[in-house]
Amino acid sequence: MNAFSxxxxxxxxxxxxxxxCAAVPGLAAPAIGQAAPAFTAVDSKGKQxxxxxxxxxxxxxxxxxxxxxxxxxxxxxxxxxLQRQAQQAGVVWLSVISSxxxxxxxxxxxxxxxLTASRNAAPTAVLLDxxxxxxxxxxARTTPHMYVIDAKGVLRYAGGIDSxxxxxxxxxxxxxxxxxxxxxxxxxxENVAQAVTRPYGCNVKYKS
Amino acid sequence: xxxxxxxxxxxxxxxxxxxxxxxLLLAWLAPSLASAAESNVQRSPRAxxxxxxxxxxxxxxxxxxxGLRQRLAPHWxxxxxxxxxxxxxxSIAVTAPDGASVGEIAWPGPDRFIVGPAASxxxxxxxxxxxxxxxxxxxQAGSQLRLDANADWVVCEKECIPEQGKFQLTLPVEASxxxxxxxxxxxFKTADARQPQPSSWKATASAGESxxxxxxxxxxxxxRSVSAALYFPDSWGIVDHVAPQALEVEEGVLRLMTTxxxxxxxxxxxxxxxxxxxxxxxxWFALDLTxxxxxxxxxxxxxxxxxPLWQMAWFAFLGGLILNLMPCVFPVLAIKATAVAGMAGGxxxxxxxSGMFYTLGVLAAFxxxxxxxxxxxxxxxxxxxxxxxxxxLFVTALCWLMLAIGLNLSGxxxxxxxxxxxxxxxxxxxxxxxxxFTGLLAVVVATPCTAPFMGAAIGSALLAPAHVSLVxxxxxxxxxxxxxxxxxxxPAIARRLPRPGRWMVTLRxxxxxxxxxxxxxxxxxxxxxxxxxxxxxxLAGSVLVGLVGWLVGLGQHGAGKRWWPRxxxxxxxxxxxxxxxxxxxxxxxxxxxxxxxxxAEPYSAERLAALRAEGKPVFxxxxxxxxxxxxxxxxxxxxxxxxxxxxxxxxVVYLKGDWTNRDPAITAFLQSxxxxxxxxxxxxxxxxxxxxxxPVLTQAIVTASFEQ
Numbered sequence: 001m002n003a004f005s006x007x008x009x010x011x012x013x014x015x016x017x018x019x020x021c022a023a024v025p026g027l028a029a030p031a032i033g034q035a036a037p038a039f040t041a042v043d044s045k046g047k048q049x050x051x052x053x054x055x056x057x058x059x060x061x062x063x064x065x066x067x068x069x070x071x072x073x074x075x076x077x078x079x080x081x082l083q084r085q086a087q088q089a090g091v092v093w094l095s096v097i098s099s100x101x102x103x104x105x106x107x108x109x110x111x112x113x114x115l116t117a118s119r120n121a122a123p124t125a126v127l128l129d130x131x132x133x134x135x136x137x138x139x140a141r142t143t144p145h146m147y148v149i150d151a152k153g154v155l156r157y158a159g160g161i162d163s164x165x166x167x168x169x170x171x172x173x174x175x176x177x178x179x180x181x182x183x184x185x186x187x188x189x190e191n192v193a194q195a196v197t198r199p200y201g202c203n204v205k206y207k208s
Numbered sequence: 209x210x211x212x213x214x215x216x217x218x219x220x221x222x223x224x225x226x227x228x229x230x231x232l233l234l235a236w237l238a239p240s241l242a243s244a245a246e247s248n249v250q251r252s253p254r255a256x257x258x259x260x261x262x263x264x265x266x267x268x269x270x271x272x273x274x275g276l277r278q279r280l281a282p283h284w285x286x287x288x289x290x291x292x293x294x295x296x297x298x299s300i301a302v303t304a305p306d307g308a309s310v311g312e313i314a315w316p317g318p319d320r321f322i323v324g325p326a327a328s329x330x331x332x333x334x335x336x337x338x339x340x341x342x343x344x345x346x347x348q349a350g351s352q353l354r355l356d357a358n359a360d361w362v363v364c365e366k367e368c369i370p371e372q373g374k375f376q377l378t379l380p381v382e383a384s385x386x387x388x389x390x391x392x393x394x395x396f397k398t399a400d401a402r403q404p405q406p407s408s409w410k411a412t413a414s415a416g417e418s419x420x421x422x423x424x425x426x427x428x429x430x431x432r433s434v435s436a437a438l439y440f441p442d443s444w445g446i447v448d449h450v451a452p453q454a455l456e457v458e459e460g461v462l463r464l465m466t467t468x469x470x471x472x473x474x475x476x477x478x479x480x481x482x483x484x485x486x487x488x489x490x491x492w493f494a495l496d497l498t499x500x501x502x503x504x505x506x507x508x509x510x511x512x513x514x515x516p517l518w519q520m521a522w523f524a525f526l527g528g529l530i531l532n533l534m535p536c537v538f539p540v541l542a543i544k545a546t547a548v549a550g551m552a553g554g555x556x557x558x559x560x561x562s563g564m565f566y567t568l569g570v571l572a573a574f575x576x577x578x579x580x581x582x583x584x585x586x587x588x589x590x591x592x593x594x595x596x597x598x599x600x601l602f603v604t605a606l607c608w609l610m611l612a613i614g615l616n617l618s619g620x621x622x623x624x625x626x627x628x629x630x631x632x633x634x635x636x637x638x639x640x641x642x643x644x645f646t647g648l649l650a651v652v653v654a655t656p657c658t659a660p661f662m663g664a665a666i667g668s669a670l671l672a673p674a675h676v677s678l679v680x681x682x683x684x685x686x687x688x689x690x691x692x693x694x695x696x697x698x699p700a701i702a703r704r705l706p707r708p709g710r711w712m713v714t715l716r717x718x719x720x721x722x723x724x725x726x727x728x729x730x731x732x733x734x735x736x737x738x739x740x741x742x743x744x745x746x747l748a749g750s751v752l753v754g755l756v757g758w759l760v761g762l763g764q765h766g767a768g769k770r771w772w773p774r775x776x777x778x779x780x781x782x783x784x785x786x787x788x789x790x791x792x793x794x795x796x797x798x799x800x801x802x803x804x805x806x807x808a809e810p811y812s813a814e815r816l817a818a819l820r821a822e823g824k825p826v827f828x829x830x831x832x833x834x835x836x837x838x839x840x841x842x843x844x845x846x847x848x849x850x851x852x853x854x855x856x857x858x859x860v861v862y863l864k865g866d867w868t869n870r871d872p873a874i875t876a877f878l879q880s881x882x883x884x885x886x887x888x889x890x891x892x893x894x895x896x897x898x899x900x901x902x903p904v905l906t907q908a909i910v911t912a913s914f915e916q
Binding site (some may be wrong): 033 | 291293294295296297299323324325326328360362364366367368369370444445470471821822823824825858859893894895896915
C-alpha cells in the first residue's frame with residue numbers, strides 16, 4: 001500500500017527466516033508476566049513433582065551445579081541463607097540440576113541429598129533434570145540462574161542471583177541482591193522492578 | 209709460591225667449581241635479565257599468567273603499557289568485558305608508587321565461542337590485557353619502579369576454573385628507555401591487532417517482537433570487504449548472545465539480523481563490530497548503536513536511501529489514491545461529486561478543465577502543507593501531520609466554512625452569481641476557481657484521516673531531504689486527485705453519468721448533510737480545544753454564517769435588488785471577523801480533553817519514566833479530538849469494560865496524551881517511534897521494551913498485547 005508496509009513485509013520475512021535459524025541452538029525464553037512453563041520432574045528422593053502442585057505458593061527455581069565455582073561462591077553461606085528465608089516465607093524452593101550424565105555437576109539422588117546435608121542447604125526439593133528438559137523450557141543458561149514464579153503460576157523474575165558477575169566471595173557484599181529483592185517483592189505481591197537481569201555463572205552442562 | 213702452588217696444586221677443581229658456580233649464577237640470572245619486562249609467572253595446567261611491560265627499562269615521566277598476559281592451554285578461554293552467557297571478565301588491581309598512574313584495561317576485541325546453548329565472548333591461545341602506565345616524573349634514574357598486582361580471572365573450557373595471582377613487576381628506571389624482549393612485544397602486538405578501531409559508520413538498531421536488526425552504513429563497507437561480521441554488545445541483554453547473526457552486505461550498507469536479548473531496551477548502546485574481510489583478516493570496530501527512529505531524525509539524509517525515490521513516489525501515489533476512500537475526505541468528495549454531476553452532459557472541455565483545476569488545488573494544498581511543515585521543522589519547531597487542526601482558529605474557520613458550504617448545497621444561496629455578478633461566460637472561470645478550491649479543501653480536511661494509513665510514510669518523508677519530500681507529497685496529491693482527473697481526461701466515463709435533471713437538485717441537497725455533520729464535529733473538536741468560551745464564540749459565529757447565507761440568498765432570489773440584504777451580509781461577515789479576533793485574543797484555554805470514563809492519567813515523559821522505573825506495565829494512548837480513528841478506538845475498545853478490566857487485573861497504568869492542541873512533548877514521543885500522526889498506541893510491558901499497536905484497535909488486540 002505504501003513504501004513502509006512493503007518494507008515491513010520484507011523485514012518480517014527476513015525476521016521469520018532469522019528466527020527459524022535462531023530456533024536451532026537458541027531457545028525461546030519464557031516471558032515475564034506469562035504463565036511459567038509447566039514441568040514434571042523427579043526429585044532426589046524419587047518423588048514426582050509438577051509445577052501445578054505448587055499453585056497457591058511462590059516458587060523459586062535455582063539452577064545449580066555443585067562443582068561450578070560460581071555456585072560454590074554462593075554456597076559458602078549466601079544460598080543457604082536465601083533458602084531459609086524462603087522457607088520461612090512459605091516459598092517453595094526447587095534446586096534444579098540439568099547437568100547431563102558424564103558432565104560436571106551431574107549427580108544421582110543419593111549424592112544430591114548428601115550435598116544438601118553437607119552444605120546445610122534447605123531447598124524444598126532438588127529436581128534431577130539430566131535430559132535438560134526443564135532447563136531448556138526455562139532457557140536456563142548458567143549456574144546459578146534464578147527464577148521466581150508467583151502463586152498464580154506467573155513467571156515474575158528471571159536472571160542473576162546478584163549484580164556482580166564474579167566467582168569471588170568478596171563481591172557478595174558489594175553486589176545488589178537482585179534475586180532476593182525480587183523474591184521478597186513477589187512474596188509481598190508487589191511488582192518486581194528489575195524482572196529480567198543478567199544471569200552469570202558457569203554454563204549449564206546440558207546433554208550435547 | 210703458596211698461592212701459585214695452591215693454584216697449581218688444586219687448579220682444575222677450584223677453577224671449575226668457581227667457573228661452574230658463575231655459570232650457574234649467570235644461567236639463573238640470564239633469563240631474569242632477559243625477561244625483566246615480565247613479573248613472576250603463575251602456572252596452572254590451563255593458563256600461564258604474568259604481568260608484562262612493553263619496556264624493560266623506563267625513564268621518568270614515560271608513558272608505556274603494562275598488561276596481564278595469559279597463555280592458555282588449547283581449547284581453554286578467558287573473557288572479554290561482556291563475557292557472554294557464562295563466565296566473568298578478569299579483573300586486576302595494580303598498586304604503583306606515588307606519582308605513577310595506571311589506567312583501565314583497554315579490552316582487545318573478542319571472539320565468540322559457542323558451547324551448547326550458551327555463547328562466551330573471549331580469547332583463546334594467548335592474550336594480553338593492556339593498561340596504560342605513567343612513570344612518575346620524579347623517578348630517579350638508577351632506582352626501580354615496583355608494581356604489585358592482584359588479578360583474578362576465570363578460565364573455561366567446558367568447565368570453569370577461577371584462578372588468581374599476585375604479580376610483582378620491577379622495572380629499572382634508566383636514562384633511556386629499553387623496549388622489552390621480542391617475545392613480549394609480539395604478545396602486545398598480537399593483542400593490539402584486536403584493539404577496536406574507531407569508525408565513522410552510522411549504526412542503527414530496530415527491534416521487532418523478538419528480533420533485532422542492526423544496520424551499519426558508511427564508506428568502506430562492500431561485499432568484497434566484508435565476508436563475515438559479528439556484533440558484540442558491551443553489555444548484557446542487547447542481543448541473544450548465542451543466536452546467529454544473519455549478514456547481508458551491499459555497497460555502503462551492512463545488515464545483521466539476530467534475536468533480541470532479554471534485557472533489550474531502546475536507547476543508545478556501545479559495542480564492537482568484528483569484520484572479517486575477503487582475505488580472512490579479522491578486525492574490530494567500535495560501534496555505537498542508536499535506535500532506528502532517533503537516528504533517522506539525527507541523520508535525515510540517510511533515511512530515504514533505503515528505497516529508491518521512484519518507489520517512494522509510487523507508493524505515495526497509491527497511498528493518495530486510497531485516501532479517496534477515507535471518511536474525512538468524503539464531505540469534500542461530496543462537493544466534487546455534486547459539481548461533476550452538474551457537468552454531466554456538459555461540454556467536454558469544461559469537464560476536463562474542472563478535473564485539472566481540482567488536481568492543481570490538491571497539489572497546491574499538499575505542497576503548501578509540506579512546505580509549511582518543513583519550514584517549521586527547519587526552524588526547530590515540533591509539529592506533526594494534521595497540525596493545522598491544533599489551531600482553534602483553523603478549526604473554527606473550517607467549521608463555518610463547512611456550514612456555509614452546507615447552506616449553499618441546501619440552496620439557501622448560490623455561489624458566484626452574487627459575487628461575480630451575472631454573465632454566462634464568467635461561469636466557466638468561476639467553475640475552475642471552485643474546482644481548485646475544492647481540491648485545496650479536500651487535502652486540508654483529509655489530513656487527519658491520512659495518519660493511520662500513512663503515518664510512518666509521512667513521518668519519514670518529512671525527514672527526507674526537502675526535494676524528496678516534495679516529490680512524495682506531490683505524488684500523494686496526484687493519487688488523491690486521480691479519480692476526478694480521469695473523469696476529465698476520458699469523457700467516455702463522464703458520458704456514462706446520467707443526464708442532468710431533477711435528480712441533481714436532490715443529490716445536491718442531500719450532500720449538504722455531510723457538511724453539517726462535519727461542522728458539528730468541528731464544533732465538538734473546538735469545545736475540547738478552547739473550552740466553553742471558544743464554543744460560545746463559534747456557535748455565535750455559526751448563527752451569523754446562517755444569517756449571512758440567508759441574506760445573500762435573499763439578495764439573489766428576492767424581487768429586485770435591494771441594498772439591505774447585501775449590507776446585512778457584509779455586516780455579518782464583519783461580525784464573523786470580529787468573533788475570530790476575540791477567539792484569537794481569548795487564546796486556546798486548552799481545556800485538555802479530560803480522561804473521560806476510563807481511569808487514564810495524563811501522559812508526561814516523567815510519569816512514563818517513573819512508572820517504568822517502578823516496574824509497572826504502562827499503556828500509552830496518544831489521541832486528539834480531531835482524530836476520528838482515535839475516538840472510534842477509544843469508544844469501541846479502550847473505554848470498553850473488557851479492556852478496562854484487563855488493565856485493572858494486570859495493574860497496567862493507562863497514560864493518555866492529548867495532542868488536540870500543540871504539544872512538543874507528544875510530538876517528540878511520536879517521533880521517537882518514527883511517527884508523525886495519530887492514532888498511536890504503545891504498550892510497555894514491565895521491564896521490557898514497548899510494543900507498538902496497530903492504528904485500528906480491537907479489544908482482542910489490546911488484551912493480547914498485555915499478554916506479552
